[in-house]
Amino acid sequence: MNATFIQSLRSLVGEALITSREELRTYECDGLTNFRVVPLAVALPTTVEQVRAVVQLCAQERVAFVARGSGTGLSGGALPVEGGIVIGLARLNRIIEVDIPNARVVVEPGVINAAVTQRVAPFGYFYAPDPSSQSVCTIGGNVAENSGGAHCLKYGFTTTHVLGLEVVLPDGSLVQLGGTTLDMPGYDLPGVFVGSEGTLGVTTKVTLRIVKRPEVVQTLLAAFDSTNSAGAAVSDIIASGILPAAIEMMDNLAIQAAEAAVHAGYPNCGGLLLVELDGPSAEVEALMAQVKERCLKHHASEIRVAQSEAERMVIWKGRKAAFAAMGRISPNYIVQDGVIPRTALPQVMEEIERLSIVAGLRVANVFHAGDGNLHPLVLYDRRIEGQEHDAEQLSGEILKLCVRVGGSITGEHGVGQEKKMFMSEMFAEPDLQTMQLVRCAFDPDHLSNPGKVFPRTPLCAEKQGHHVTHPLEISGEAQFF
Amino acid sequence: MPELTSTNSARALRAIVMKGDFRQGNSTDAVCGVVPELYVEPADEAELAKVLEYANSAGIQVVPRGRGTKLDWGAAPQVIDLMISTAKLTSILEHAPGDMTITVEAGVTIAQIQHALAPHRQRLALDPLWPHEATVGGVIAANDSGTLRVRYGGVRDLIIGVTVVLPDGTIAKSGGKVVKNVAGYDLPKLMSGALGTLGIITRAVFRLHPVPGSSRTLTFQFIDRETANQFILAVTDSTAVPTGLQMRTEASGMIEVDVRIDGIAAGIAAQSDAVCKLAGGANLIESERDPWLTREQLWNADDSVSIFKLSMLPAQLSSTAEFIREALSANAEWTLLMQSTGLAWLRADAVDCAQIAEFISALRSFLAPTGGTVVLLKAPSALREKVNAWGDAGNALPLMKRIKEQFDPRGILNCGRFVGGI
Numbered sequence: 097m098n099a100t101f102i103q104s105l106r107s108l109v110g111e112a113l114i115t116s117r118e119e120l121r122t123y124e125c126d127g128l129t130n131f132r133v134v135p136l137a138v139a140l141p142t143t144v145e146q147v148r149a150v151v152q153l154c155a156q157e158r159v160a161f162v163a164r165g166s167g168t169g170l171s172g173g174a175l176p177v178e179g180g181i182v183i184g185l186a187r188l189n190r191i192i193e194v195d196i197p198n199a200r201v202v203v204e205p206g207v208i209n210a211a212v213t214q215r216v217a218p219f220g221y222f223y224a225p226d227p228s229s230q231s232v233c234t235i236g237g238n239v240a241e242n243s244g245g246a247h248c249l250k251y252g253f254t255t256t257h258v259l260g261l262e263v264v265l266p267d268g269s270l271v272q273l274g275g276t277t278l279d280m281p282g283y284d285l286p287g288v289f290v291g292s293e294g295t296l297g298v299t300t301k302v303t304l305r306i307v308k309r310p311e312v313v314q315t316l317l318a319a320f321d322s323t324n325s326a327g328a329a330v331s332d333i334i335a336s337g338i339l340p341a342a343i344e345m346m347d348n349l350a351i352q353a354a355e356a357a358v359h360a361g362y363p364n365c366g367g368l369l370l371v372e373l374d375g376p377s378a379e380v381e382a383l384m385a386q387v388k389e390r391c392l393k394h395h396a397s398e399i400r401v402a403q404s405e406a407e408r409m410v411i412w413k414g415r416k417a418a419f420a421a422m423g424r425i426s427p428n429y430i431v432q433d434g435v436i437p438r439t440a441l442p443q444v445m446e447e448i449e450r451l452s453i454v455a456g457l458r459v460a461n462v463f464h465a466g467d468g469n470l471h472p473l474v475l476y477d478r479r480i481e482g483q484e485h486d487a488e489q490l491s492g493e494i495l496k497l498c499v500r501v502g503g504s505i506t507g508e509h510g511v512g513q514e515k516k517m518f519m520s521e522m523f524a525e526p527d528l529q530t531m532q533l534v535r536c537a538f539d540p541d542h543l544s545n546p547g548k549v550f551p552r553t554p555l556c557a558e559k560q561g562h563h564v565t566h567p568l569e570i571s572g573e574a575q576f577f
Numbered sequence: 578m579p580e581l582t583s584t585n586s587a588r589a590l591r592a593i594v595m596k597g598d599f600r601q602g603n604s605t606d607a608v609c610g611v612v613p614e615l616y617v618e619p620a621d622e623a624e625l626a627k628v629l630e631y632a633n634s635a636g637i638q639v640v641p642r643g644r645g646t647k648l649d650w651g652a653a654p655q656v657i658d659l660m661i662s663t664a665k666l667t668s669i670l671e672h673a674p675g676d677m678t679i680t681v682e683a684g685v686t687i688a689q690i691q692h693a694l695a696p697h698r699q700r701l702a703l704d705p706l707w708p709h710e711a712t713v714g715g716v717i718a719a720n721d722s723g724t725l726r727v728r729y730g731g732v733r734d735l736i737i738g739v740t741v742v743l744p745d746g747t748i749a750k751s752g753g754k755v756v757k758n759v760a761g762y763d764l765p766k767l768m769s770g771a772l773g774t775l776g777i778i779t780r781a782v783f784r785l786h787p788v789p790g791s792s793r794t795l796t797f798q799f800i801d802r803e804t805a806n807q808f809i810l811a812v813t814d815s816t817a818v819p820t821g822l823q824m825r826t827e828a829s830g831m832i833e834v835d836v837r838i839d840g841i842a843a844g845i846a847a848q849s850d851a852v853c854k855l856a857g858g859a860n861l862i863e864s865e866r867d868p869w870l871t872r873e874q875l876w877n878a879d880d881s882v883s884i885f886k887l888s889m890l891p892a893q894l895s896s897t898a899e900f901i902r903e904a905l906s907a908n909a910e911w912t913l914l915m916q917s918t919g920l921a922w923l924r925a926d927a928v929d930c931a932q933i934a935e936f937i938s939a940l941r942s943f944l945a946p947t948g949g950t951v952v953l954l955k956a957p958s959a960l961r962e963k964v965n966a967w968g969d970a971g972n973a974l975p976l977m978k979r980i981k982e983q984f985d986p987r988g989i990l991n992c993g994r995f996v997g998g999i
Contacts, residue, residue, distance in 0.1 A: 197810055197892040198919075220814070242759045255763065256734055260948075271973045276948035277888040277919050279720060279731070279770065281967040282996040283977050287733055287766025291759050311816035331675055337698060337787030375818055379844030435755045439675035467757040468676070504758040511760055522753070522760055530741075530749035531762040533983035537976065549761065557986075 101157055102137055105181070108149045112187070114138040123182050126167040126174040127229075130430075130484070131513050135162070135176035140184045144262070144270070144300040150183055151298060152268030154543055162545050163298045165206060165234030169241060170431060171512030173293045177546055183298060185236050191215055192301065199306050200259065200276060205236025205299045209243075212304065221306040224251035227508065228416040236299050242291030244508035246342040246415070249466035250374075251307060253508070255290040262301035263289060266539040276303055288534055293510050294545035296538040310374035313341070314384050315408045318391040319365035319398040323347050323461065326367030327441040329394040330465045333371065334438065336390065338383050343466035344370040344415050349425070350460040350473070357421035360414025363398045369465070370415055418462045419473065426458070426475035428484070430491045433509035434498030438468040447497055448472060455490040457483070469507035470498070496521055511549045519551050529554065586637055586658065587615060593627045596620030597665055606660050608640055609653035610958055613660035620665050622682075622740070622748060622779045629777060630746025632659050632989055639744075639989050641773040643684060643712030647719045650954050651772050651994040652966045663714045666779060669693050671754075677785040678737065678754055683714030683778045694785060702729035702786040706873050714778040720770030724821040724837070724869045726918050729786060732769045738782030739765040741775070744985050748779070756784045767980075774991045774999055775984040789839035794821070795852060796868055797859040799832040804859070806895035808834055809917045811855045813891065817848045822917035825871055826898055828910050834859075835868040871914050872922055876955070881927040883956040885937070889949035891919045900943050904936050922954075934963035941968050970997040 106113050114120055115137045124132040136159070141147045154161045160180030167174050176182050189206035196219045201212055209230040212223035226245035227233055233243070238254045239261065248256075260274035273285035289296055320326040326345050333340065346354065346368045355362055362368055371387050373380045384401065391399055402408040422429040436444050445461070452459040460473040472494050476487035495505045495518050505511070505518045519528060528550060536556030538544070547553065590599055597620035602613030619625035632639045637658035642648060644664060666682035669690070673679070674697045681690060687708035690701050704723035705716045715721075717739070722731035729735065738752035741764070751764035768778055799805040805824050812822055821837030834856075838848045853861060875884055889897050894915045901923065905911050909928040915921040925933055933956075941951050953966040970977065974997040981988075981999045993999075 195890075196814075198890045199813065200890075242763075244757060244759075248757065252730065252734060253757070253759075255766070256730060265976065271976060272971055273973055275971070277890060277950065278726075279886070279888050279920060279950075280948075280971070281950055281952055282970050282973065283771055283775075283980060284720075284733055284766045284769055285973055285976070287763055287769070291763055308814060308816065310818075334677065335675060337790070339787065376816060376840075376844050376848050378847040379840050382841050382843055435753075435757050437673060437676040437678070437755060439673065464757070468755055469757045502753075503755050504753050504760050506760050507755075507757040508759060515760075519761060523750070526747045527749045527751060528761070530743065530747060530984075531751060531764065534762050534764070534767065534980065537979040537983045556983075 098136060101159060104153055105137060105139055105150065108153060109139045109141050109146050112140040112142060114140070123164065123167070123176060123184070126164070126169040126172060128170050128172040128512070128514055131172045131175050133176045133178055135182045136179055138182040138184055140187050142187045144188070147183065147185070147188070147298055147300055148264050148268055148270055151264045151266065154181065155266060155268050155541070158541065158543065160543050160546050163236065163240070163294045165237030166232050168229040168233040169237060169510065169512065170433070171506065171510040171514045173241060173510050173512035173545070173548060175513045185298070186234065188300065196221065201304045201306055203235050203302050203304060205234060205239070205302060207235045209233050209235060209238055212306070216306050220309050222309050223304060224248070224257060224307045225254045228419065235302055235304070239290050239299050239302055240292065240294045241508070241510040244469070246344055246464060249343065249464065250339055250341045255287060257305045258286050258290050258302060259305055260303035261286050261289055261299050263297045263299055265297045266541065266544040274303070293512060293549050295535060295549055297544055312377040312380050313372060313374040313408070314380055315370065315372045315402045315411055316384065316387060317362070317400045317411060318369040318371065318396040319363040320367040320369065320394065320396055321365065323367035323445050324442045325394045326369045327445070327465065329369060329391050329396065331438060332390045332394065333387055334466065336386060338386060340371050340466060341374040342370070342372040345463040345465040346415070346418065347461040349458060350418050350462045353421040353425045353460060354414040354418050356424040358413050358417045360410050362414055365397065370411060415462070419471070422460060422473050422475065427477045427479070429476065430474045430487050432470070432472045432474070432491045432494055433506045434470050434472070434495050434503060435507040436468045436470060436498050436501050436503035438465070440501040440503070441465070441468070444470070444497060444501060448494055451490055451493050455486050457487055457490055459490070464507070467507070468503065492518065513548055516549055516551050519549070586635055589631055589635070590615065590617060590628065593631055594619065594624065597624050602657070602660060608648045608657060609961065611654050611657050613640065613657035615658065616660045616662070618662040618665050622666065622742065625661065625663070625777060625779060626742045626746045626748050628661055629742050629744055633744040633746070633987055636987055637989065638992060640991055641714070641718070641777045643715030644686070644710045646707045646710045647715055647721065650719050653958070653961050654991070654994055661777060663712060663777065663779065670780065674699065678756070678782060679785060680738070680754065680780065680782045681713055682780055684712050687711050687713070687716060698788045699785045700788050701735065701783050703732065703735055706876070713781050717769050717778055717781060718771060718773045723872060724823065724916070726920065727822050727916060728818065728820040733766045735783050736765040736769060736781055737784050739768050739778060740780035741768060741778050743776045744987065744989055750780070752782065754782050772991055772995045774981060774995045776990070789820070790841050791845060792837060792839045793845050793849060794864065794868065795836045795849060796862050796864040797834045797856045798862050799834060799859050802826060802832055802895035802898045805832050805834050806892070808856055808859065809894065810892060812836060812852055813917055815851060815855060817851050821869055824894060824915045825868065826915070827912040828902070828906055833862070833868070835864070837869065875912060875914065875922055875924040878924065878926065881957055883925050883933055883960055884954045885923045886952045886954055887921040887923055887944070887949065889919045889921065889944055890947050891917055893919070893947060893949065894921070897921070897944065897949070900940065904939060930957065930960040930963055933960055937964050945969070967996040
């Protein structure tokens with residue numbers, strides 16, 4: 097069957113098909129490298145019609161497919177499925193329309209995140225979601241993961257900025273979700289599709305909103321003796337009614353790594369805060385004075401405001417390079433993405449430290465402190481037997497901790513392959529089954545990125561009627577509800 | 578009060594509704610003139626779930642209700658066997674001031690939320706119609722947003738968690754209590770604007786914003802709509818950050834634009850200056866009434882008027898207004914409130930229903946090429962019979978129907994009232 101299927105695929109996309117085992121290995125994982133599956137083939141369509149034809153063929157032959165952008169995801173969302181194909185969308189990379197008066201941009205899914213801002217910058221606009229991987233990650237991937245970034249505290253996530261989508265549904269039909277204007281009549285399908293991690297279909301076109309660049313941007317660095325006092329300053333800033341564009345925090349281990357990697361000139365301290373304010377200049381000036389005051393109140397030992405755009409970029413470079421910088425201080429690491437209510441930070445930090453000591457593994461902490469999104473980096477050495485397992489255990493414990501204090505297992509990286517078993521920590525079975533109703537409406541045959549996000553695969557009821565037990569149900573591989 | 582009928586449903590429900598209220602429906606419960614047979618106000622979420630589960634098993638038609646302020650939005654129901662009200666679900670379950678989130682039951686009104694938040698100088702940055710009556714559940718289901726939309730987004734952008742009761746009695750939550758969360762499908766958004774066709778909302782979690790230190794509204798008078806539209810685009814394209822930006826216009830020829838700037842005094846002064854410069858020769862005038870209540874005032878009229886919600890591109894405000902003027906002027910008084918977001922509300926006063934129906938069809942054709950839409954909110958019943966309340970649902974309608982089938986397989990919730998007959 098495989099040979100015929102691949103032949104059919106080739107007739108659809110021609111040379112844009114990868115089938116040799118060596119080349120396929122490029123696609124065996126995404127940014128989360130501890131899960132690897134070599135796909136049957138990788139199709140690299142260049143037109144919407146090709147995407148549609150490939151999905152139609154998959155639907156007809158019941159072959160699973162996984163859509164992929166640049167493969168920078170950190171939860172294994174673009175991990176191939178055994179026996180399935182990967183649809184790489186990197187070649188669908190045109191910016192189709194730029195409409196400045198209406199502040200809208202229409203792009204294909206393979207367009208790089210930063211390219212959108214680059215394109216509209218001459219008009220004084222930017223595309224707000226800014227994941228750290230923005231120079232390489234694609235809009236299609238951002239849509240799948242509902243990517244955030246440091247500035248989503250003020251500007252919102254990918255979902256805030258997506259007005260409409262053109263989507264190839266898993267049955268091969270092409271539909272428009274949402275549109276160019278607000279509040280399209282009907283269900284908010286872009287709202288459901290964004291963040292669905294590739295399980296509801298393949299995006300082929302995205303209508304984005306762009307944002308006017310603020311008059312001024314000011315970035316402050318403040319050094320504290322601990323993450324707790326830095327955290328107290330964060331709470332105080334937010335409580336005073338200031339909504340910064342971003343508030344980032346790094347602990348000492350993360351600072352050391354970032355310094356070693358990019359020499360951002362960070363002060364060596366227990367907890368470093370990076371606070372960015374933007375907006376009309378009079379407003380920013382006044383509020384920055386308040387931010388400084390509040391940092392001092394919580395005993396900041398050093399406060400520095402970037403004096404130039406170049407200085408500001410260096411500060412951000414250190415922060416954005418923080419994950420990759422871990423390579424400087426540890427051979428391997430697992431990055432987590434839990435979210436906690438901001439006020440639980442001291443309690444959670446204390447507990448992470450305790451867990452870290454018990455496990456005998458170091459944990460570096462980088463946070464989007466404004467919205468409580470933690471990125472604990474569990475450091476380990478794969479060469480030491482058992483340490484990878486211990487690191488996975490520890491990072492799982494941290495996720496459970498986030499849920500216990502009322503938070504979430506993921507703020508922006510997605511559930512993917514990695515965290516699907518933790519969904520049951522956060523949601524009860526009826527909650528998960530209700531989400532799966534959406535899946536059944538979009539993809540009753542589970543061909544689009546199957547096996548991700550949810551701990552179990554449900555069987556979808558076609559219609560009301562006489563219930564016949566499915567063979568997979570009998571074998572215990574799936575369950576009906 | 579009339580005697581409760583002794584139908585099977587009435588008997589069964591009497592046994593289920595132990596703590597809440599249960600009575601015969603009456604004319605005050607009517608939706609587009611259709612009076613419900615039975616009316617239940619469950620005492621809590623669990624009782625509501627039992628009532629809905631019964632309705633589903635009996636296959637009777639249900640219309641959910643908050644306090645009934647927007648019940649006539651959408652298409653008229655054919656029949657209402659049972660109205661289920663969330664009016665008794667009035668607890669504010671948790672306000673976490675430090676985390677700036679609030680968890681409330683669906684029957685809590687918007688004003689109650691704002692009142693509870695005020696001492697903390699926080700607010701839900703949403704100003705829907707009739708805040709003293711409008712409940713959280715109703716505002717979510719009807720997706721109503723007001724003047725703050727331009728700065729803070731709509732319901733979909735502020736809701737972070739939801740609990741719904743499905744027709745089979747399942748109580749399901751999704752989202753959570755933290756602002757940033759991508760675990761699982763975003764059902765809070767799916768429920769926003771679903772008009773109660775998928776389940777009955779019983780709880781919601783919202784993110785909050787600080788109350789601004791001060792606020793100033795500038796109102797400018799224009800002599801033509803094109804210039805007014807250009808001004809709105811110029812403000813949007815400037816570094817000013819208004820929290821309200823709208824054009825008010827009507828058949829009489831009045832054209833005014835309101836800009837609201839919030840923040841600290843120094844910031845407001847600087848931004849106001851910048852905005853005034855952009856207004857060019859337009860007159861800065863003192864508004865007599867609060868211009869931000871204009872949308873609500875559209876409804877201060879008798880039952881002969883019709884009100885529509887329009888959506889268009891922000892650069893199309895003036896051309897749309899001119900289209901409306903040309904199409905309606907000879908026949909009717911009309912009032913139009915247009916936001917910089919591209920959302921607008923149109924009231925057309927008493928005219929022949931056939932003419933209005935024709936006008937709506939023409940307006941839909943005018944807006945369709947750029948993705949604009951027209952939805953009917955209020956209309957005399959004669960007009961409802963002539964106009965599809967939602968217009969064309971696009972090619973995702975089959976998908977929407979499949980979602981409806983999954984959530985409500987027996988078709989008992991607000992049936993036929995939503996897009997495409999859902």
